[in-house]
Amino acid sequence: MTSSSPTSTQQADARRGSNAVAHTTVTIEDTFWAPRLQRVRENTLPMMYEQMKLNNYFDSEKRGWKRGMHPIPYVFWETDITKWVEAASLSLATHPDAQLDTLLDKTIEFIRSIQQPDGYLNIWFTEVEPEKRWSNMRDLHELYCAGHLIEAGVAHFQGTGKRSLLDIVSRYADYLDRTFGLEEGKKRGYSGHPEIELALVKLYRVTGEKRYLHLSQYFVDERGKQPHYFDEEARLRGDDPRDFWAQTYEYNQSHVPLREQREVVGHAVRAMYLYSAIADLVKERYDESLFQTGERLWHHLVSKRLYITGGIGSTAKNEGFTEDYDLPNLTAYAESCASIGLAMWNYRLLQLDADSRYADLLERALYNGMLSGISLDGSKYFYVNPLESKGDHHRVGWFKCACCPPNIARTLMSLGQYVYTVSDTDIFTHLYIQGTGELSVGGHNVKVKQETKYPWDGAISLKMTLDEPADFGLNLRIPAWCQAAQLSLNGETIVLDDHLQKGYVRIERRWQSGDQIVLNLAMPVMRVYAHPDVRENSNQVALQRGPLVYCLEGADNAVPLHHIRLPETATLESRFEPELLGGVTVIEGPATVVESEDWSDTLYKTTPPQSHAHTLTAIPYYVWDHRQAGEMCVWISTK
Amino acid sequence: MTSSSPTSTQQADARRGSNAVAHTTVTIEDTFWAPRLQRVRENTLPMMYEQMKLNNYFDSEKRGWKRGMHPIPYVFWETDITKWVEAASLSLATHPDAQLDTLLDKTIEFIRSIQQPDGYLNIWFTEVEPEKRWSNMRDLHELYCAGHLIEAGVAHFQGTGKRSLLDIVSRYADYLDRTFGLEEGKKRGYSGHPEIELALVKLYRVTGEKRYLHLSQYFVDERGKQPHYFDEEARLRGDDPRDFWAQTYEYNQSHVPLREQREVVGHAVRAMYLYSAIADLVKERYDESLFQTGERLWHHLVSKRLYITGGIGSTAKNEGFTEDYDLPNLTAYAESCASIGLAMWNYRLLQLDADSRYADLLERALYNGMLSGISLDGSKYFYVNPLESKGDHHRVGWFKCACCPPNIARTLMSLGQYVYTVSDTDIFTHLYIQGTGELSVGGHNVKVKQETKYPWDGAISLKMTLDEPADFGLNLRIPAWCQAAQLSLNGETIVLDDHLQKGYVRIERRWQSGDQIVLNLAMPVMRVYAHPDVRENSNQVALQRGPLVYCLEGADNAVPLHHIRLPETATLESRFEPELLGGVTVIEGPATVVESEDWSDTLYKTTPPQSHAHTLTAIPYYVWDHRQAGEMCVWISTK
Structure with a gap:
């Protein structure tokens, strides 16, 4: 972690207790992304809601779940709802839509109806098997569901200013805080599928409640310790821990405590969500060993187990990692959600250390392995993104395990957040997308207007608008793929090599309205x-x-x-x-x-x-x- | 089938009711094969017997099999015994060994003790689940076991002149003939794993009993007809035929009647044993559609699904065939037994039509995919013969499913049979191995002595010894891999092109003792x-x-x-x-x-x-x- 670490506007705003967050301040007005975002609003979000209704998500009578049913449906299906709520809320932040707002309120009412007096909130374990609550944290995704619910609550609050879902999820988080931890009488468990950890940091950032941050830290620190919680809970159920279907706790990254992990292993989405939480925690409270753990895992991933598309996960067997350099093309798994997780992680790493290698990887994942996951019209999805096909791999309208469609939707709806981050003294431009960013740096409001045909053309113009002249550093990423970049400020050439810091050209000066930067990234x-x-x-x-x-x-x-x-x-x-x-x-x-x-x-x-x-x-x-x-x-x- | 089709000496002898068979008349005296055969006698056969004793094969008390045991052992394990008996009997044919002879007698006594009054002979279904006899012909290998037992009986008779095992297997075959067939009251079943079909032809050839030939023909003709026998027997067991673990009857080549099959599919060893039987039946009674079926399958195999090593079977999943041109190297299955089956089939095709393409493939399988299956000292085996390894694939001393070791042993012990075949008018030399063949052609005894360092050197000398001068054609294979061959007879050059017929150079003349042929096969x-x-x-x-x-x-x-x-x-x-x-x-x-x-x-x-x-x-x-x-x-x- 360097002293020049930026602080994201979202985080800065959260600390100030403001409701405004970064992604509301970046509008996207290009020909590449804007039409895709429009398709999500017009097609993807409504179709997802229809799909959920069709599957009787909101009607327990028609759903007909009952004890002992076989096969058991995916017990984490409710994350389809919460990821949809998150995506829809993110949309409302920049595109008000009264009808969608009403639909959200109705959905949140449904969610409220599930919440138990103690704060617990999970449809399967409330409706069907209440006695099995927290009985199988290894497999049954309760905390994973909780995490997505919390992310939805935060996004709904940020997108609409309403506290309805935020209050619900805060009550649930309070219950979780009473239930899990090191203290006498609390369970020592953690989730087989990470997600709750990063969600709790988000909740902490909007509410300021430290106990959520501490609970996240507990989940990360407890993971993989001996005696192993998943062994113990298996024995309590009367199961033999050795019968775990995945055969190894590498599958869920709990084989050893996190700080001892040296290689990216197991289920790729689980890994990405967990590593994202590590970066969040380091950001909140610097922790050398946790920071080094993240660095080590990042280096291992990018040097041994990454597809050129930003896809990760070499096999369907564990939906995840196999061996170093084992990157088959035809049978690549490269789940859309894993590329999303990779983007999430690298976005967080950028907030620890504005090094362009993270933004390069963020960009690679967004423009390739993530974006391939959704059709141009926003109606069909890839779960798996191979790098070779014999002609039999096609996007489809929905999945039995439908994690990817709403995940892609929420990612596209939050695309703006990835363009800039801001510290007390600097603006960092990570992505080049035509549009406008309204940023706050060192107390000054700065509007940056990007004009570009990126990614088709590498010519980018940035025009600055300020209330009054202000001193700060403007950092522009020079992508690693670019071998020849040219830069001018108000018509005068700037020698890049004199200004490069960790892959960003930094121009520090007193900025004023009308300043214009022209950047040319050669694209052979x-x-x-x-x-x-x-x-x-x-x-x-x-x-x-x-x-x-x-x-x-x-x-x-x-x-x-x-x-x-x-x-x-x-x-x-x-x-x-x-x-x-x-x-x-x-x-x-x-x-x-x-x-x-x-x-x-x-x-x-x-x-x-x-x-x-x-x-x-x-x-x-x-x-x-x-x-x-x-x-x-x-x-x-x-x- | 051409009019020049050769008849093997084995077959000719069998028809004459003689006990002498081809493989006793070919001695192998080279530095390539002879030491390997010696290792089989010294090491492989004794070690296999020890292994069987260690596993309590001959002691039902110690074996401790009982009803309902789980998991069920391989119900076809008794073929380890019968293939060992076959290999040991083949060894005795050329290398008398009183101790081994006694051990065989003892083993045959054990086999006799299992035989039921009606002739039935199967250890599992006699000792453990007698009521399940013939209840699951799709999976439970009873006729496969019967086939190897019959092959052992024939080999024992041919190798020792003793009828002890031949009589046992004949009684069993008589029982099978009473049990299976189209006639009222008989079962319409056939074996999930072919083997009985070719064994019955062998038994017919040594006994002259036509009913064995007819039963073999019935098994081949009935296979794959509708209503499907395996469907019907599954329903009788109370099983749903759709629950068949392999999901498709392609696995055992019963998806359609044989004459309608156009592609080599399913389990590779099953396919080879079945196709071998087809060739045997065509040889005995020419049948155009069955002949064409074999030709079609052969062309499909060699043009789309054959490894360069003579290995077949691209995946462990079905131990068999996948798709055209799908020939992965690292994950190749290429079971040793499948290359043996390929050799068996092509040896039989050579007897229908002496075309060198069959001998080329026979040679490819023997020198590569089969021979790799056994270590130089004869003590360790490959079940699977991949064409690439990361360093973790090694021969081992035994397998839980130990089909390959005794199969390799019996193949090496019968290697001599593959060198020559003989028709009424011609000798065909298929393989070049230093040693002596004592053959009978057109009523004349001919001794052919090969001197060569093959496969290290392509220089081959053949010296003829005859009781008296005789007219016949001597055919020498010019391998497809050889681009430049030279031939001389008693020092005079022979122009190959003038004498080539289907890949063999044919020299027809009055042969006499001392005639010497020198063949030079260029080996760049x-x-x-x-x-x-x-x-x-x-x-x-x-x-x-x-x-x-x-x-x-x-x-x-x-x-x-x-x-x-x-x-x-x-x-x-x-x-x-x-x-x-x-x-x-x-x-x-x-x-x-x-x-x-x-x-x-x-x-x-x-x-x-x-x-x-x-x-x-x-x-x-x-x-x-x-x-x-x-x-x-x-x-x-x-x-």
Whole structure:
């Protein structure tokens, strides 16, 4: 942690007890994200609500849950509701909508009706198996549900100013505080699926109640200690702990205490939510060993277990991590929610230390592995985001386990929060998105207006508006993918190398209204190669332009994609296609295609395959699977 | 089926009611196979017997099987005994051993003690669950056990001249004939695991009893008909046929009647044993549709689903076939027993049509995928023969499901049978192995003495000894891997092209004692490429020399094997190393190694990996995993 650590406006506001938070102050007015956010409001949110009604989420009679039913439904299904509440509340913060506001009130009334006199709030364990409350924290997601409920309460309060849900979740959090902890008579448990930890920090930040922060710290500190809580509760249930289906507590990152963990392991979403909470706690109360734990895990992830798309999780088996450099493309799991978690974590790391490596990864996850999770019209979703497809992987309208759709919705509805963070002395610009940010730095109100066609073009203009001239540092991220950046202030060139700090160019001066910065980030087509130990990508290359990772699709390349070879020397061109897939820049270049025709019935030959010329066309990965079903691949054979 | 189809000596002898069979007439006196066969006699057969005693195979008290035990042991474990009896009997045929003979008699007495008054013979269903006899033919392997028992009875008779076991199995076969068939009152069942079909043809051939042939034909014809027997027997048991664990009758090749099958599917060993029976039945009574079925399946296998090692079966999931061109290396199943089955099938196809493509495949399976299954000292076995290893796959001394060890032993003990087949007018030489064959062609006794260092050297000398001059055709296989063969007869060059018939050079003349043929098969190192649709092998090459497929091992190449790149232009040399691994020819050549050192913590870069020079050393695949544990790969990246 450096002394220049920024403080997010959200956090600063929370400390001041204000209701205004960062994401309400950033408007997005571009052609890339704004239409997607509009589709979420127009299509995604209403469709999700319809889906929940269709599934009788709000009608316990029709739902027909009862004791002993088999199979048991997903006991955490209520997070569909709470994530929807969160996404809808975030939408209201910038786009008032009386009808949606009413629907939220009605939904919150339903939630209130479930809350027990002691504050407990969980539909399954209230309606069906009340005696099993807290009996299986390893598997049954009660605290995970609580976490999403709390996040919804905070977002609803921030988006609408209403305390209705915030009060409910505060009562629940008070009950949790009475129930869990080190004190005599309290349970020593914690959640098999992290989420409550980061939610409690959020609740602390809007309410100022320290006990929520302490409870979060308890959950993080207690995790993985011996005797192991999940062993003990299993024995209490009469189960053998060794019968745990996942076979290892690495699955839920409780195999050893957190501060002893050295590798990212297990279920990827669980890991990301837990690591996010670590960063939150370090932010609130600096803790060297916890900070180092996060750093260690981050380094391990980015150097050994990260897909180029910002996807994480190499197998469906544990929805998570496997071995170093094991990054299969066809069978990649790369859950949408895991990329969201990766963005959440890196956004928090940026608040500890404004180092562009975190923003680079945040950007990679948002523009690729997360965004691929939702269709252009906002109506269909990927749960899994492989880097290769034989043509049988498609977005669908809903899932039995529907965690991803509302998670993507709440992420898009909160996109603004990722653009800037602010400390007492500095503004940090992490993302380049056309729109306006209204920020507060050192007591001064500063409006930053970005004009750019990013990610299609690297030219960015930032215009400043201030009530009065003010001294502060403005930091602009120079992405790691950019090899040639140019910057001018009010028409005068600034030498970047003189001003670079951890990947940001910092301009400290007395700023005044009308100051204009022009930043040009060169965006040539790049070839990217994987570490030689990523066996799947041996002799392969990926294409990237700006923050976007590209892929080949059958729709553009009428040959088996694994027959395509891209020579190292081929010159690749990019071209914006306004009519294609909502407007995208495509990459084209000369390649070759190996021929299988003359092999007919032969499986092995003593001569290598012949090949002929082919013009390769690549599209951004995030937009694949919008045309006829066909093959897709991110990694392309070289020859 | 062509008019020139050969008849095997075994079959010819059987028809003549003689006890002498082909494999007794071929002695193997080389430095490649003979020491392996000796190890089987000295080590493998005694160790297997010890293992069976250790596991209380012959002592039902100690075994302690009882009704309702859980988990149920492998109900087909008795085939360990019967395959051992077969292998030991085959050994006695060429190598008399009074002690082994006595042990066989004792074992046969044990088998006799199990036989029921009606002829039925199965240990599990006699000792533990007699009421379940024939209740689950889909899963419980009764007819599979019967098949191996019958093969043992035939081999024991042929190897020792004793009828003790032959009589037992004949009584059992008579009972089976009374039990199964189309006639009123008989069951319409067949075996989930084929094996009985080919065994009954063998029994017919030594006994001349046509009912055994007819029963085999019934099992083949009935398979896969509707209403499906396995559905019906499941309902009789009170089970839902849809609960079949393998989910599809493709698993046991009963999804449709055999004559309608177009693709090799399901469990690989089941498929090979079934297809072997088809060839046997066609041989006995020509049947166009059954012949075409075999041809179709053979073409599908060799053009889409065959490993270069002669291994088959791409996944452990069904121990069998998956999709066309799906031939993963690391996770290849390629069970030793499946390569044995492939050899069995192609040996039978050779008897229908002496086409060298069958012998090529027989040779590929024997020298690679089968032989890798047993250690040089005959004491350890591979069940699974992958084409790539990270260093954690090793031969072991025994398996819980121990089908492979005795199967390899019986295959090695019967190796002689594969060298020649004989028709009324011709001798066919399929394999080149130093030793002597005593054959009968057109009523003449012919001794063929091969001298060769095959497979290390392609120079082969064949010397003929006859009682008196005789007219017949001598056919010598020119392997498909050989691009340059030279032949001389008594010193005079013979132009091959003038004499080639289906891959064999045929010399028809009046042969006399002292005639000598010298065949030279050029054995350069060959590069082999896979069809472009085998994704795993894109941009990869395999090395082969003569019949032997090569691999890289960590022991010879002190770098991660997936870092090695073999340029297309590199000149590869071979060198015989008498002290290495029992004496092998190694391949060496200049390659490069990509460097990972300068990547340190970087997972993705915009420049390709650097590389440096490396001398690549490859060893024959069959002999891998005999030194320190390390990586192995058959396919090598090109660059």
